[in-house]
Amino acid sequence: MNIFHHKHQKLILQCYPAGKAVDKKPNSSELSYLLYYASTRRVKLEKVIHFLREKTQQDASRNRAGNLQVTLAIVKELIVKCSDNLNVFARQACNILKICLDTKDIAICKSVVTTYGVLCEKMDGALFGGDKEFVLDFTDVSQILISFGKEKHSAQNQLEWEMISLLAIKDISSCLGYTTNTSKKFIALSIPFLIQIIMQNNSISSLVQRLRTVINVESSHGNKKLSRVHSQKSQTRINKQIDEDFQNDSLTQVDVNEEAMNALKSFFNNNTTSQISEVTRAVVQHIYSANLNLDWGIVLLELCVTWIPIQLRFVSSSTLLATLNRINVEGPSKSNYQLQLQYARYLLGLLSSGVNMVGLSISDVIQQLLNLQTDLILKPSDLSKPEIDVITNIYSDCICNVTTHIYYFDQVPDAIQEILVKVDFVLDGSFSETQTAASGERIQDLIIQFLNNVSKIFHILKNNTSSINRNHVNLEHWDISLGLLAPESEFEDGRKTVLTVQQIQNIQARYLQVFDEFLSNELAVASKADYDAIKKQNKLDPGSSGSSDFAHEDEKAIGKNLMEPDINQYITQQQNFISHLLMYTDKFFDSYDAPNTELVLLLVLVLKNMVTILGLNFVSNFIPFFHHWVLKTNKTNEFTQRQKYKDTLAHIIMFHILKTLDKQYHADLVGYCTSSRLFRDVVDAIEYRRQNRLWIHGLDSDLESVKSNRVLPEGAKRLRSDNVEEFACGNNFLIVWLHPQKPLLTEVEKSHVSTHMSQFNNDSRNTNNTLPEPLEFADVPEQFPTTIINRTGVSSEAMSSNSEKGVWTGLGLGTAGDINQIRAEIIQYTQHYQERGLPHAAGEYTTSNLSSIRSPSVYDDANGSTYTYNSKHVNSPRVADLKSAASVANPRTQQLSSREMENTVSNDSILQKNLLSHDVDSILAGLESEDEAAFVV
Known part of the structure; x- marks a missing residue:
């Protein structure tokens, strides 16, 4: 009987070949016309997809598998051709897929997963955000596909069902960035199944081998590009083989394992930090909740991190650290001990592996780990000391590995500085009135643990030599920790520490041991390496002069002896x-x-x-x-x-x-x-x-x-x-x-103790005085008070007068320190030259003059000489005498240029301002402040 059909219905029906074969394919020319018809108008597309859904329902109920295959092929082509209007028929497409899946026919389900993959590829965020009913239908289809692999089937087609689920999971990975809720749901559905498949097919040794292969490809320098190209070609060949085996019903366990790896890789290989964080947490959480082998899980996570784009790999470690911080807020206890232990182990695995994590904030990570150690030891908890020690040592190993995986020159000094600053902070806390007497032992344990961290770092650096250049820790980084040698001297208000004398001595003993390790393993090695580098440089370039500016800069660049x-x-x-x-x-x-x-x-x-x-x-x-x-x-x-x-x-x-x-x-x-x-x-x-x-x-x-x-x-x-x-x-x-x-230094000037000693302090106040007695200046104007303020910790008997503003002024051509320095150099050079019969002391000062210089109390008022052998008797020098005497004592300055002359004085001296000027007006004009201008000529 001839039944009337609408045009869209005729076009659709014409696509179905006659017969009852189960492997039908749509007629190509009719399909092309149908696609053209559906893409011309939105209304036509709606009619087409609606009729297809009704036909799918009829064919499924009558078990017409061949027609269902044709329907799935038509839907797939419609998704590709009409992707701009996917929102018009996406929900109906999901209904068609669900109807086909309900047949539980493996051949039909294979076609479903192919069409499902195209649908996932063409979807966008607007579709997920604007149609809640579609999201529900799509989620149902996804759950059904994933569930196939989890169910037990006959041994003959078990691998096919697992492959269907794996292909669906890989397709889902491209849809995770649209909404947070669906992303978390899809990850929670997928990750457990993937881990189950991978664990069935991979021992820990096979994972380690796969991990080493990836790391070797990354770390190879000369053939890096060739290695990656070779790796990509190999993976392409593997994927092609999997597709062929899947279509020919000849899948192997190797195919399933490789596809599981590909699916898991698709979850991690993306540029969305929230997705990387969520997937990382899901992997760790499932291994913990399923009570799987921890060591196996650590290697698996390391492998997963290698699939993340290199600039975002730090997100995984940051996720683990954030979880540990969240557990720490709750407070360490037996209830969360195992969870904290596992996350700490995973973090250590990442930080100690050879996986490159560019962008990892070294200082921030170390600070967080130090805080975790602090709270673990100091916070009251029901954990036993051995349990606390286990996690604390893991955190220490994390700190050491973060420090010794060199990413930038100052990484080691920065890390040591962070630890020593924390030591100083905890020590100060022991003087707080809020501390209880019972916390003294905990504070001792914590400080010693921090010092052990430093010790571990130096031992690792000593034993694992690296070709990567780095800056070494210097003495100045330890300045802030010197208070450990005399803790109670740090507080002028008489506060007492909760630490007992024995506890302080235990801390001091460990501090001195670690500092000595630093001297032997870091400072001495750095000094010798720098010295050898300088010698090698000079040997390679024997024509260079050590006094030349160029050679001097080269030596500075190489290092310091x-x-x-x-x-x-x-x-x-x-x-x-x-x-x-x-x-x-x-x-x-x-x-x-x-x-x-x-x-x-x-x-x-x-x-x-x-x-x-x-x-x-x-x-x-x-x-x-x-x-x-x-x-x-x-x-x-x-x-x-x-x-x-x-x-x-x-x-x-x-x-x-x-x-x-x-x-x-x-x-x-x-x-x-x-x-x-x-x-x-x-x-x-x-x-x-x-x-x-x-x-x-x-x-x-x-x-x-x-x-x-x-x-x-x-x-x-x-x-x-x-x-x-x-x-x-x-x-x-x-x-x-x-x-x-x-003079004897009695107090530390705090401005010279910096938490970040990137360069050495060059304070404008000269504390390098060389006389034990105060200078007696005659005819000092009234605007220069003689009250001495000890601002530098130098014994007050060696200080010069200060200005009304409480800062150092200059006397004569410079500070009192400048004058003392000049006088000391005059004595040293002149006596040294005269004793050895050298001609450098000749000129204005004759032999008779020099003999009078050696007299303990003789002072030649005629020439205003500043020379006295007895340093207890000091005479007030005049500007002209200082300048002429300096040039006589060191004749090299007579041949120096103006620029070279400036380099012969210290940077903190007024003498550097305009050393070669003779008239007062030009000197005054060159000074920068009123205090500098207030001097005596």
């Missing part, structure tokens, strides 16, 4: 780490009536290593403290145990200095130190103390066998500053760098 005198201004700038350490050493002894011998042994080891590494830079800063620590045996014979310890330490270090300097500067000293009178005096002083029970035995094994075999002179009781001064003046090299009359 810390034995080079005045490196980092360790001699000319008295506010430096070496002086700070010695000052805190002094405070350390003042904290105890009878210091702990084990601590003193560690302190001796640290100071001896600093002598070995820093050479004259340490010696110059040590001399004032040596005079401060030695016993005043000429005034009394009764001394406290504390004083004996200081005196013994002073002589041990001085003996070690004299033995070491000859080796360090053998070309300049030629055995001068050990053959000097000072060396004999030191040995005599040590022997005198042994005989008079003033010596603390057992602090230095090297000195146990050293004895004086001669009758001890009267002067063996105490070494004086004159002895050291005579020693310094007896050698051409030492006279330039040693300043025996340098």
